[in-house]
Amino acid sequence: MMISTRGRYALRMMLDLAEYQGEGYVALKDVARRQEISKKYLEQIIPILNRAELLQTTRGYQGGYRLARKPVDYTLGDILRATEGSLAPVSCLEGDVNLCTKQADCATLPIWAGLDKVINEYLDSITLQDVLDEQNSRRGNDYVI
Amino acid sequence: MMISTRGRYALRMMLDLAEYQGEGYVALKDVARRQEISKKYLEQIIPILNRAELLQTTRGYQGGYRLARKPVDYTLGDILRATEGSLAPVSCLEGDVNLCTKQADCATLPIWAGLDKVINEYLDSITLQDVLDEQNSRRGNDYVI
DNA sequence: TGAAAACCTACTAAACTCATAGTATAATAG
DNA sequence: CTATTATACTATGAGTTTAGTAGGTTTTCA
Numbered sequence: 001m002m003i004s005t006r007g008r009y010a011l012r013m014m015l016d017l018a019e020y021q022g023e024g025y026v027a028l029k030d031v032a033r034r035q036e037i038s039k040k041y042l043e044q045i046i047p048i049l050n051r052a053e054l055l056q057t058t059r060g061y062q063g064g065y066r067l068a069r070k071p072v073d074y075t076l077g078d079i080l081r082a083t084e085g086s087l088a089p090v091s092c093l094e095g096d097v098n099l100c101t102k103q104a105d106c107a108t109l110p111i112w113a114g115l116d117k118v119i120n121e122y123l124d125s126i127t128l129q130d131v132l133d134e135q136n137s138r139r140g141n142d143y144v145i
Numbered sequence: 146m147m148i149s150t151r152g153r154y155a156l157r158m159m160l161d162l163a164e165y166q167g168e169g170y171v172a173l174k175d176v177a178r179r180q181e182i183s184k185k186y187l188e189q190i191i192p193i194l195n196r197a198e199l200l201q202t203t204r205g206y207q208g209g210y211r212l213a214r215k216p217v218d219y220t221l222g223d224i225l226r227a228t229e230g231s232l233a234p235v236s237c238l239e240g241d242v243n244l245c246t247k248q249a250d251c252a253t254l255p256i257w258a259g260l261d262k263v264i265n266e267y268l269d270s271i272t273l274q275d276v277l278d279e280q281n282s283r284r285g286n287d288y289v290i
Numbered sequence: 291t292g293a294a295a296a297c298c299t300a301c302t303a304a305a306c307t308c309a310t311a312g313t314a315t316a317a318t319a320g
Numbered sequence: 321c322t323a324t325t326a327t328a329c330t331a332t333g334a335g336t337t338t339a340g341t342a343g344g345t346t347t348t349c350a
Contacts, residue, residue, distance in 0.1 A: 001148060001264075003234045003257070005339060011253060027295065041340055043297075059296045060348025076256065089148045107280040108156060111221065112148070115267055119146075122263045126256065135252040150308065172326065186309055188327080204327045205317025 003084065009037050010045050010083040011076065014054070015135075018071040018128050025057075025064030045083065052082040071132055077123035087123070089115050148229065154182050155190050155228040156221065159199070160280075163216040163273050170202075170209030190228065197227035216277055222268035232268070234260050 016031045028046070032039035046065070049055050056068050067074070081087055090112045092100045103109060161176045173191070177184035191210070194200050201213050212219070226232055235257045237245045248254060 001146065001229055001232050001234060002236070003146060004337090008235065008253065011256075015252060025295095029295085038340065040342075044340085047297080057296070058348080059294095059346075061294050061350070063295045063348070065296090084146055087146050089146065090153065091147070105283065107160060107276055107283075108153065110279065111156075111271065111276065114271075115264065118263050118267045119260065122260055126259075131252055131256065134255065138250065138252075149306090170326095174326085183309065185311075188329090189309085192328080202327070203317075204315075204325090206319065206325050208317070208326045210327090 001089070003080065006045055006048075007080045007083040009035070009042065010049060011079055012037070013042060013045065014049075014067070014074065014079055014128060015131060017055075017065060017067050018132055019135075021066045024062065025066050027064040031065075048083050049079075052078075054079065054082065067128075071128035074128040075124040076126045076128070076131075077120055079128075080123055081120075087116070087119055088112075089119070146234070148225065150186075151190055151193075152225045152228040154180075154187065155194060156224055157182070158187060158190065159194075159212070159219065159224055159273060160276060162200075162210060162212050163277055164280075166211045169207065170211050172207075172209040175209075193228050194224075197223075199224065199227065212273075216273035219273040220269040221271045221273070221276075222265055224273075225268055226265075232261065232264050233257075234264070 012035050013031055016035055017026055020026050020030070020034075028042055029039055031037075032042055046055070050057065054068055054074065056066050058064065077087070086094050088094050090109075092103065092106075092109060093112055093116050100106065100109075157180050158176055161180055162171055165171050165175070165179075173187055174184055176182075177187055191200070195202065199213055199219065201211050203209065222232070231239050233239050235254075237248065237251075237254060238257055238261050245251065245254075
């Protein structure tokens with residue numbers, strides 16, 4: 001019932017990008033250094049976020065990544081559903097892929113559907129901006145004029 | 146982010162026991178047959194439930210299992226925490242075992258703590274009896290006098 | 291043309307999942 | 321006492337997933 005490192009690192013990377021994007025693009029090596037995560041591993045997570053159109057990219061000199069939207073326009077659910085594949089607690093809930101012949105009289109399916117609902121609702125109730133704000137207030141930046 | 150078969154089978158077994166315990170003990174082979182789950186695999190799940198004192202057991206002739214308490218006195222959280230080990234979405238939340246040096250200024254920890262909370266609260270809001278009731282009403286037993 | 295950066299693909303050790311198999315132990319009927 | 325029924329315990333294993341490492345390719349710009 002764990003969120004994998006893939007999802008957790010993706011979230012930390014998105015937060016890092018949100019924090020450090022001034023005008024330009026942020027190089028992955030800087031994210032990796034600050035977050036203490038292997039750059040090579042982050043490289044593998046990036047394409048997932050790219051496919052979901054969560055990032056903008058430039059290559060070459062002074063290239064890097066930046067958020068495609070404002071932090072307030074990402075929910076944690078957006079990021080985690082993309083990287084975790086799905087947040088469904090059982091495979092019978094994953095689209096129409098895993099059809100179960102017993103669905104109609106499965107006593108436990110409504111339970112998992114309900115669990116799925118509370119998980120997604122919780123994660124969609126928090127935006128990247130919310131986490132940034134919370135982080136700043138923790139650092140005492142809430143007294144900055 | 147999945148509930149494993151261990152947890153799901155445990156839940157189905159508990160429901161089966163709840164449904165079929167008249168006076169006596171229910172043999173595992175009957176549960177296995179009705180639920181279409183390998184009896185040998187269920188045998189491995191049983192000790193987990195036994196250690197958590199969720200079941201009563203007798204061996205030998207007409208032996209088997211029964212619920213230690215009334216269905217209304219089990220929450221799904223009780224059963225799933227026992228079988229899944231923990232429902233925590235990240236290991237830093239698991240007791241004092243996985244201490245993380247960055248806990249104090251970790252921006253994401255409160256998120257996972259909140260997620261953990263909604264998951265546990267949801268699963269603790271449902272009892273075994275609730276699932277039985279829902280099952281019976283679905284089968285049309287709600288019109289029985 | 292050379293440096294800096296993203297992009298892409300293959301590989302791997304370790305852990306976990308979902309079982310299967312076999313033997314030992316206990317309880318009861320007859 | 322012994323055969324039957326049932327749980328208890330331990331070992332093994334195939335397959336998948338996780339969490340990376342490694343190395344080379346392509347793009348951009350000074």
